[in-house]
Amino acid sequence: MNQFENLKPLVSTITRDITLSVFDRLKGVCQLLQDHLDAYDWVGFYFANHEKKTLHLSAYVGEPTDHLTIPFGKGICGQVAESNDNFVVPDVKAQDNYIACSITVKAEIVVPIFINGKNIGQIDIDSKTINPFNEDDERFLEFACKEVANLLDGIEIDSLLLEE
Template identity: 65%
Template sequence: MNFEQLKPQVKSIVSNVEKTIDERLLSICELLENHIEYYNWVGFYFKNGDKEELKLGPYVGAPTDHTIIPFGKGICGQVAVSNENFVVPDVAAQENYITCSITVKSEIVIPIFINGKNIGQIDIDSHVADPFTEADERFLEFVCTEVAKLLS
């Protein structure tokens, strides 16, 4: 299934008021992980109150010990500070990478904005080296825009 085919499904999940916000976020994770072959771990991190850290939200994939990530640490922590997309084609070549699993070869992190403020991000790990393209970035920006609607 391609990105354009997934967009209406993302919108449908977001608009389903029968489910809680966390259930909808988890459904988005499941949708992406199930339909995009190289998305092997999909999850959300959100700013943890007034703290300069991220807290793990709903996700699918291997369990992680990284439930709290300080701003600036790892790829997610860097995106919390830079407010910019971060694509890592090869995690082994990244100095500030937090190792989650030896199977992870690449990562993409896209921030979520509400009223211009970075409130969290979607984080995707892949077991494939360098799979993420500009099309992934645009699609995940769309997903983050939809998630922002859900959270605002």
């Protein structure tokens, strides 16, 4: 069994732990991934405001970022908000439309979260390693996003956003 298969039940346990607030469960998922996956140096959730066409940072672990709000279409996260597709960036220097969170970031992976077919946000992961992500990362993060979608279904997302 690979590391991702070992982490799946832990993700499920965190997202279903009703003794924790929804925000703390999201943060718990971020912390779990950062603690157990060497290439996951920054892990966070962004949620969409479709009226304003912006993404807003929620729970995360890693170095603080100035990017609390990202317009749709800007950077990797903003592109995923529009495309609804996973986006794996093996080397951020090769990307024209990239927002640098830190000069130490070398690669990024972003996977959207869907509720009832609507892209409500995404998980964003930065790595200080070039080309660390593969299809196994994508499938695992899709699983984690489904677990988060189950957690958030019916929740007021605005209450989970960090203040500007």
